[in-house]
Amino acid sequence: xxxxxxxxxxxxxxxxxxxxxxxxxxxxxxxxxxxxxxxxxxxxxxxxxxxxxxxxxxxxxxxxxxxxxxxxxxxxxxxxxxxxxxxxxxxxxxxxxxxxxxxxxxxxxxxxxxxxxxxxxxxxxxxxxxxxxxxxxxxxxxxxxxxxxxxxxxxxxxxxxxxxxxxxxxxxxxxxxxxxxxxxxxxxxxxxxxxxxxxxxxxxxxxxxxxxxxxxxxxxxxxxxxxxxxxxxxxxxxxxxxxxxxxxxxxxxxxxxxxxxxxxxxxxxxxxxxxxxxxxxxxxxxxxxxxxxxxxxxxxxxxxxxxxxxxx
Amino acid sequence: xxxxxxxxxxxxxxxxxxxxxxxxxxxxxxxxxxxxxxxxxxxxxxxxxxxxxxxxxxxxxxxxxxxxxxxxxxxxxxxxxxxxxxxxxxxxxxxxxxxxxxxxxxxxxxxxxxxxxxxxxxxxxxxxxxxxxxxxxxxxxxxxxxxxxxxxxxxxxxxxxxxxxxxxxxxxxxxxxxxxxxxxxxxxxxxxxxxxxxxxxxxxxxxxxxxxxxxxxxxxxxxxxxxxxxxxxxxxxxxxxxxxxxxxxxxxxxxxxxxxxxxxxxxxxxxxxxxxxxxxxxxxxxxxxxxxxxxxxxxxxxxxxxxxxxxxxxxxxxxxxxxxxxxxxxxxxxxxxxxxxxxxxxxxxxxxxxxxxxxxxxxxxxxxxxxxxxxxxxxxxxxxxxxxxxxxxxxxxxxxxxxxxxxxxxxxxxxxxxxxxxxxxxxxxxxxxxxxxxxxxxxxxxxxxxxxxxxxxxxxxxxxxxxxxxxxxxxxxxxxxxxxxxxxxxxxxxxxxxxxxxxxxxxxxxxxxxxxxxxxxxxxxxxxxxxxxxx
Numbered sequence: 001x002x003x004x005x006x007x008x009x010x011x012x013x014x015x016x017x018x019x020x021x022x023x024x025x026x027x028x029x030x031x032x033x034x035x036x037x038x039x040x041x042x043x044x045x046x047x048x049x050x051x052x053x054x055x056x057x058x059x060x061x062x063x064x065x066x067x068x069x070x071x072x073x074x075x076x077x078x079x080x081x082x083x084x085x086x087x088x089x090x091x092x093x094x095x096x097x098x099x100x101x102x103x104x105x106x107x108x109x110x111x112x113x114x115x116x117x118x119x120x121x122x123x124x125x126x127x128x129x130x131x132x133x134x135x136x137x138x139x140x141x142x143x144x145x146x147x148x149x150x151x152x153x154x155x156x157x158x159x160x161x162x163x164x165x166x167x168x169x170x171x172x173x174x175x176x177x178x179x180x181x182x183x184x185x186x187x188x189x190x191x192x193x194x195x196x197x198x199x200x201x202x203x204x205x206x207x208x209x210x211x212x213x214x215x216x217x218x219x220x221x222x223x224x225x226x227x228x229x230x231x232x233x234x235x236x237x238x239x240x241x242x243x244x245x246x247x248x249x250x251x252x253x254x255x256x257x258x259x260x261x262x263x264x265x266x267x268x269x270x271x272x273x274x275x276x277x278x279x280x281x282x283x284x285x286x287x288x289x290x291x292x293x294x295x296x297x298x299x300x301x302x303x304x305x306x307x308x309x310x311x312x
Numbered sequence: 313x314x315x316x317x318x319x320x321x322x323x324x325x326x327x328x329x330x331x332x333x334x335x336x337x338x339x340x341x342x343x344x345x346x347x348x349x350x351x352x353x354x355x356x357x358x359x360x361x362x363x364x365x366x367x368x369x370x371x372x373x374x375x376x377x378x379x380x381x382x383x384x385x386x387x388x389x390x391x392x393x394x395x396x397x398x399x400x401x402x403x404x405x406x407x408x409x410x411x412x413x414x415x416x417x418x419x420x421x422x423x424x425x426x427x428x429x430x431x432x433x434x435x436x437x438x439x440x441x442x443x444x445x446x447x448x449x450x451x452x453x454x455x456x457x458x459x460x461x462x463x464x465x466x467x468x469x470x471x472x473x474x475x476x477x478x479x480x481x482x483x484x485x486x487x488x489x490x491x492x493x494x495x496x497x498x499x500x501x502x503x504x505x506x507x508x509x510x511x512x513x514x515x516x517x518x519x520x521x522x523x524x525x526x527x528x529x530x531x532x533x534x535x536x537x538x539x540x541x542x543x544x545x546x547x548x549x550x551x552x553x554x555x556x557x558x559x560x561x562x563x564x565x566x567x568x569x570x571x572x573x574x575x576x577x578x579x580x581x582x583x584x585x586x587x588x589x590x591x592x593x594x595x596x597x598x599x600x601x602x603x604x605x606x607x608x609x610x611x612x613x614x615x616x617x618x619x620x621x622x623x624x625x626x627x628x629x630x631x632x633x634x635x636x637x638x639x640x641x642x643x644x645x646x647x648x649x650x651x652x653x654x655x656x657x658x659x660x661x662x663x664x665x666x667x668x669x670x671x672x673x674x675x676x677x678x679x680x681x682x683x684x685x686x687x688x689x690x691x692x693x694x695x696x697x698x699x700x701x702x703x704x705x706x707x708x709x710x711x712x713x714x715x716x717x718x719x720x721x722x723x724x725x726x727x728x729x730x731x732x733x734x735x736x737x738x739x740x741x742x743x744x745x746x747x748x749x750x751x752x753x754x755x756x757x758x759x760x761x762x763x764x765x766x767x768x769x770x771x772x773x774x775x776x777x778x779x780x781x782x783x784x785x786x787x788x789x790x791x792x793x794x795x796x797x798x799x800x801x802x803x804x805x806x807x808x809x810x811x812x813x814x815x816x817x818x819x820x821x822x823x824x825x826x827x828x829x830x831x832x833x834x835x836x837x838x839x840x841x842x843x844x845x846x847x
């Protein structure tokens with residue numbers, strides 16, 4: 001390579017002229033309107049959940065026989081645990097026990113968000129562990145994936161009902177019951193990602209550099225599966241919120257004294273014709289929350305996972 | 313009148329791109345019966361121009377000026393209906409990847425038939441006769457069987473012939489060929505080039521041939537247009553452009569094309585042996601419960617030696633087993649027979665755990681610079697990974713990384729950045745630095761410069777040469793490109809169908825190839841015998 005012109009013309013190479021401009025992930029996320037819309041709605045919901053006691057609510061378990069079945073906007077009385085009687089405006093009306101639906105819906109936001117977040121985290125954690133093992137350690141693949149196929153063969157709601165019946169209704173069991181049927185789906189996703197990433201030259205280079213297997217799995221492969229996993233996580237979260245409401249509505253979820261949107265709707269169901277507000281308000285919150293999470297998920301998919309995004 | 317006249321064609325790139333225009337005021341013409349080569353490196357805008365002529369531009373790119381006149385009619389602004397009439401009938405295109413350009417679920421004959429049904433009023437029998445004629449004309453054996461086959465049942469060369477048949481069946485006046493031989497082996501490439509030349513001479517078709525390979529240009533072009541960053545920098549006859557280039561950029565490109573002459577460096581045959589393989593073999597076994605056990609030998613009886621400070625090249629076409637050998641030596645796959653001796657230790661049979669201390673001695677650089685670096689790790693992290701695995705403390709490893717960046721001529725500040733901020737050539741330098749970080753004795757380069765543009769390729773080759781001399785490294789260089797092999801190798805092993813068919817000093821192999829296959833391979837090298845540039 002002693003062509004004298006080479007050095008001199010190095011700057012002429014097309015490659016040298018290319019200016020590399022790359023947006024960071026955050027810039028791209030910020031540009032997507034669905035990320036902004038869904039994100040904003042979720043932030044508002046989180047603030048509502050955190051600030052529940054200061055939003056003009058009363059203890060959601062309080063009831064007053066004198067204030068039964070009030071229509072939204074009516075004023076009435078409610079008795080605290082100490083026996084004091086408070087004047088209270090029932091913004092969303094009251095139910096057949098005389099409980100304030102507004103307070104119950106606002107406090108119910110807490111349950112729904114916690115259930116959504118934790119089902120996603122639990123499902124992702126187990127799914128990642130199983131999927132990485134199945135994808136990278138070939139001897140484990142057959143056994144693990146057949147077990148996952150078995151779990152997938154049972155309808156999700158049935159597993160959830162069975163687990164709640166088995167362990168008793170509490171927040172932890174409900175989360176576990178909703179997360180378990182999601183684990184095989186996450187496992188399959190992670191496994192398929194791992195199967196393609198393990199063939200990438202940078203993984204082979206790491207093998208050639210003598211990097212131990214565990215370090216390759218967690219240092220090289222896992223970080224490259226994160227984008228699609230975040231997307232999957234949002235969908236699990238939305239689904240988890242829905243399933244929790246369904247379980248509560250069916251009466252196999254959290255005990256009726258805990259205010260959840262599903263419980264409120266379940267109690268209002270019998271009176272739906274006369275007093276639709278019992279079902280309407282928690283229903284609106286549920287729909288808005290699930291929609292917000294799904295819109296956020298769509299936006300994340302389009303920005304983080306260009307392969308799945310619709311091309312312009 | 314010219315078949316195609318491109319007049320001051322300007323195509324805008326979307327805002328936020330690295331430059332404003334994909335093509336800026338590009339003008340050239342293709343006459344009847346003429347082959348015009350559009351040459352340029354990646355990103356020069358050559359494919360975009362072809363797409364604009366065919367009316368296939370993606371929505372994000374807009375034609376902002378000029379015209380592309382096909383027999384006087386502007387195709388750049390034609391309506392979709394008119395374009396549909398023109399395509400295949402008056403102008404047609406063949407692509408780089410015949411597998412993806414053909415519909416995998418349609419028989420080849422039906423795909424040809426579709427063109428005729430759309431554009432010609434012929435009876436079914438007439439169409440069939442015409443299809444068979446065309447398939448015969450592109451010299452496909454057993455035309456009946458070919459048109460009844462699905463694309464995956466044909467070889468790459470046969471698929472490209474089907475594409476050519478489809479493009480020429482209606483006898484268009486213009487054929488656009490976008491890197492039609494880049495994905496093919498060199499012997500197949502030679503056949504396809506000969507076919508295109510013969511057909512266009514017979515039919516008087518004007519051909520716009522897009523390529524990055526100057527060997528191909530020398531082989532096929534009547535006239536050459538050189539593009540750089542969307543601008544036409546030089547236009548002339550083949551001999552003018554290749555022998556007396558006027559523009560600095562063309563001169564640089566042509567100077568960067570390696571010659572087919574071996575470099576003729578003195579080789580010290582007493583230099584200590586670094587790698588020796590004895591009867592190395594790899595057989596893939598297809599085991600399944602129901603099907604019969606199938607054995608596919610990918611490499612057999614490969615015995616090679618590489619000495620300190622020397623380069624052994626393994627050349628061969630795809631499927632010859634050259635990469636299998638490289639991957640066995642690096643132990644990315646487990647060999648099924650033979651020995652791999654690195655300094656008298658046989659690493660062929662060591663378990664992966666026992667092998668780990670020896671990993672540092674043999675390192676590899678891969679073909680695709682875009683996939684060779686973990687996108688989520690900084691360059692620094694990538695380079696110190698090997699030393700850290702060996703137990704080198706982090707500060708020392710980082711110090712070593714800084715020195716290596718200097719060695720590969722990159723800024724030490726690059727260590728903090730992520731791979732996507734670098735170009736292909738820069739990434740390949742980073743990969744070389746990563747491989748050198750463990751202070752290996754043998755560096756395996758598996759098609760390490762094949763994905764790079766010719767000017768960048770020349771830079772990386774020069775860098776590898778410098779490193780080999782400075783560190784007295786032994787190198788195993790896998791390539792399909794004879795020019796690159798001639799440039800860099802001291803010894804050459806030619807592989808075909810898993811076996812080494814010829815092995816010896818580069819001088820001897822190039823000047824007097826003994827094996828029939830080697831001779832065929834050399835005969836197929838594009839631009840062989842053409843003297844580039846006068847510099």
